[in-house]
Amino acid sequence: MIDLDQPAQDPTPPHGALSDRWRRLATLRTLALIVVASFVAGALVGGLATYLGWHRPLAASVEADWSKASVLLFAEPDLTTAHRDQRRVRLETQVTVVNAGPETINVLAIRVNQPNVTLRSPEKERAIEPGTALPVDVVLEWPCTATQPTTLAATLTVETGDEQLRTISPVALDGTPWSTSSKETCTSSG
Known part of the structure; x- marks a missing residue:
């Protein structure tokens, strides 16, 4: 309803x-x-x-x-041939290059250009694997009258695995063995 x-x-x-x-x-x-x-x-x-x-x-x-290259340089004291000519001493010696980087490098040249000091290496490729060392022939010249520095600032030209040329500078190089050899050559040749 x-x-x-x-x-x-x-x-x-x-x-x-x-x-x-x-x-x-x-x-x-x-x-x-x-x-x-x-x-x-x-x-x-x-x-x-x-x-x-x-x-x-x-x-x-x-x-x-x-892609970086990292190197250490050591002067070789044993392999030295010394020449004295007109108050300049010329040492034919070796530098040991240690590859402290992560990849193989080709060392193309080593140079030192400091006042009264010239260091040159023949320009050729030298492949150095990571963690290994290789001796490189160099020619070092300085005058007998100048004070030979014990520490040299080297410049290296290297080629890395990516085929790029790199300049590593400055690399410390202890030149004490060469300084001793050149002083002996300068004093002995009179």
């Missing part, structure tokens, strides 16, 4: 209460979506910043390290 004097009883709650629940639920979903999107965007920006700020320069420095 239908009573027209009374409003109809609807089993659903009033319209305002239902819409508030849906609005709250929609707001929570939106908030959760915003939080997740913020985390994803932060991870992407952080990953990009890490790549650009740390990984890329590190990779470039590792690549640059592999």
Whole structure:
């Protein structure tokens, strides 16, 4: 029976209460979506910043390290031929070149140009494996009147594995054995 004097009883709650629940639920979903999107965007920006700020320069420095050449020089005291001519002494001797770098190098030339000192090597290729040493013939000249320096600043021209010519300078070279030999040659030849 239908009573027209009374409003109809609807089993659903009033319209305002239902819409508030849906609005709250929609707001929570939106908030959760915003939080997740913020985390994803932060991870992407952080990953990009890490790549650009740390990984890329590190990779470039590792690549640059592999193309670098590193050497040590030692004067050979035993293999010396000395000549004295017009107040200049000329030593034909050897320098031991140690490849301290990560790849094979070809030593093309060794030079020292300091006041009163000239050191030259014949220009030819000498392949030196990493961690090994090779003696290189050199000619050293300085005047008998000058004070011979014990430490020389050498310049090397090398070719690395990537077929690039590199100049390594200055490389310290202890010339004490040569200084002793040249002093003896200058005083003995009178």
